[in-house]
Amino acid sequence: ELAFTYAGEAFESRVRPLAESIGAKLVLPCDVTDDNQINAVFETLKKEWGGLDALVHSLAFAKKEELKGEFLNTTRDGFKLALDVSAYSLVALVKAALPLMEGRDASIVTLTYYGSEKVISNYNVMGVAKAALEACVRYLAADLGPKNVRINAISAGPVKTLAAMGITGFKGILDMVEVKAPLKRNVTQEDGAKTALYLLSG
Ligand code: IMJ
Numbered sequence: 001e002l003a004f005t006y007a008g009e010a011f012e013s014r015v016r017p018l019a020e021s022i023g024a025k026l027v028l029p030c031d032v033t034d035d036n037q038i039n040a041v042f043e044t045l046k047k048e049w050g051g052l053d054a055l056v057h058s059l060a061f062a063k064k065e066e067l068k069g070e071f072l073n074t075t076r077d078g079f080k081l082a083l084d085v086s087a088y089s090l091v092a093l094v095k096a097a098l099p100l101m102e103g104r105d106a107s108i109v110t111l112t113y114y115g116s117e118k119v120i121s122n123y124n125v126m127g128v129a130k131a132a133l134e135a136c137v138r139y140l141a142a143d144l145g146p147k148n149v150r151i152n153a154i155s156a157g158p159v160k161t162l163a164a165m166g167i168t169g170f171k172g173i174l175d176m177v178e179v180k181a182p183l184k185r186n187v188t189q190e191d192g193a194k195t196a197l198y199l200l201s202g
Contacts, residue, residue: 001049005030005041007059032059032089042096052100054200057093057110060086060163062126068168071124079125086129090136094144094151101149107200108144108151110137111192116155122168152199156187 003026006015012027019027026048030041045052062082066074090110097108115123116130137153144151158164158173177186 002026003028003041003045003048007031032092033084035092038092038096042100046100049100051104052097053104053106053202055093055097055101055106055108056196056200057090057108059089060111060126060129062086062124062129066125068122068124071127074125079128082125082129083132086126087132087136090133091140094140098144098147098149102147105202106149107202108140108149109196109199110151110153112153112155114155114157120173150199154192154195154199156192156195157181159187159189159192161189 002019002022002024004015004019004024005028006012007030012029016027019025026044028041028044030037032038042052060082062085063078066078066082094108101108110133112130112134113123113126114120115127116134120127134153137151141151158170158177160174164170174186178184
C-alpha cells in the first residue's frame with residue numbers, strides 16, 4: 001500500500017493520476033521546506049496505517065539559473081534553497097517518519113547523482129547538495145542502524161526524467177554513457193525502481 005506526496009498544484013495533477021492508476025488512495029501535499037506540511041503527512045499516515053515500512057525520498061530543487069554556467073556564480077540564496085530542499089529535507093522527513101518506522105525492519109531510500117563526486121558541467125550547486133545528501137545518509141545510518149532502520153542512496157547515473165529535461169548537455173551525457181557503459185545502454189526508470197524495491201525489501 002503506497003502513499004504519494006507532491007509540492008504545488010502543478011505536480012498534484014501529475015501525481016494523482018499515477019497514484020490512482022495503481023490503486024493508491026493517499027495523495028498528500030508536502031512542501032519539504034515547511035515543517036507543518038511534513039508533520040501533517042506523517043500524522044495522516046499514523047491515522048491511516050499506524051506504521052510505515054518504507055520511505056522513498058525522490059526530490060531535489062535548484063534555481064534554473066544556477067544549473068548552467070559557472071558554479072562560481074552560485075548565490076547565497078540559491079545555495080541555501082538547493083541545500084534545504086535537496087539535502088536537509090531528508091533529515092526532516094526521516095525525523096518525522098521515525099516514530100512510525102521503529103521496530104518494523106523499515107528501510108529508507110534516497111536518490112543521488114555522480115555530480116556529488118566529480119565535476120559535471122552545469123550540475124553546479126546540485127553537486128554540492130548531493131554531496132551533503134550523501135553525507136546525511138551516512139550520519140543518519142549511524143543513528144538509525146541501532147533502531148534496525150536501514151537507509152541508502154541510489155546513484156543510478158543519468159536517467160531521462162522531468163527534472164533532467166531541458167538541461168544543457170544532458171543528451172550528450174546520455175549518448176556518451178551508451179558508448180562507454182559496460183551494458184552499452186543507459187539506466188532506465190525501471191532499473192532505478194528495481195534497485196529501490198530491493199533496498200526497501202525486508
Ligand atoms: C541537472 C543539471 C545539470 C546537469 C545534469 C542534471 N545532469 C543530470 C541532471 C548531467 C543527470 C539531472 N539530475 C541528476 C538532477 O539531480 C536534477 C536536479 C534538478 C533539476 C532541475 C530542473 C528544473 C529546475 N530546477 C531543478 N533543480 C534540480 O528549475
